[in-house]
Amino acid sequence: MRIVLVGPPGAGKGTQATRLAEKLNIPHISTGDLFRANISRQTELGKLAKSYMDAGNLVPDEVTIAMAKDRMEQPDAEGGFLLDGFPRNVSQAEALDELLNTEGMQLDAVLDLEAPEEEVVKRIAGRRTCRNNSAHVFHVTYSPPKKEGVCDVCGGELYLRGDDSEETVRTRLEVYHTQTEPIIDYYKTQGLVVTIEAMGPVDEVTARALAALKREGDEK
Incomplete structure (x- = not known):
């Protein structure tokens, strides 16, 4: 299957992308990993992307698209892939369509993870990270120390990272709403969007997504 995974910050995209890719036996392709x-x-x-990043500028769409194209052409992606973080805007979605059409391929589904905005803010702003080891993460409500x-x-000190602050989270959500969310409407016109409720235990969200993908596949 060829899948695009979208959703706001804090909806659990990274976790679900890893789990779904493993269950479906397809590579998880994330923009961060590509960079x-x-x-x-x-x-x-990579050198080109780094030159933009070092200058404090956004990496142009064409560089991101070229990286994604190169990754999708690797042998392990022949049977499908799960894209996480790409496309990030409508122009990237259009470029992806063009790329897939050129190769005689098409997307099977666009999974839209939905979570209430205030819950997203609560999820992220409640995180506390260990200063000694950033892999040790707690939550003031869901998994308190x-x-x-x-x-x-x-025994290290737990602190609120700057990019987890409520102000930063709300800024990230605004960027998502203005730049990325429009791709959902773009893909709805193609009948590809499958909405998944992202609240609840991780296993339940994964099961919902897999069930929705199976229904989508059966209908096609």
């Missing part, structure tokens, strides 16, 4: 891989390998695209402000694992 890191190309930069670490010092590919021409045994002792407030102290990591259960190593």
Whole structure:
């Protein structure tokens, strides 16, 4: 299957992308991983992307699209893929359509993870990260540490990261609404959008998504 996964910050895209790709036996292709891989390998695209990033500028769509094209052409993606973080806007969605059409392929579904905005803010702004190890993450409501402000694992100080602050989260949500959300309407005109309720236990959300994809596949 060829799938695009969309949803606001805090909807659990990264978690669900990893789980769904594993269940469906297709590669999980994320924009962040593409950038890191190309930069670490010092590919021409990686050097180009890094030059923009180092200057504090956004990486142009054409560079992101070229990276995605290269990744989708790898042997492990022949049977499908799950795109996470790409396309990020309508122009990228149009470019993806053009690219797939050129290769005689098409998307099977666009999974839209939906979560109430205030819940998203609560999810992210409630995170507390260990200063000693950023992999140790707690939540003031959902998974609080045994002792407030102290990591259960190593005893390090827990703090609120700057990009997890409520102000930053609301800014990220506004960017999502203005830049990325329009691709949902774009794909609705193609009958590809499958809306998934992203609230609840992780396993339940994964099961909902898999069931919806099966229905979509049966209908086609």
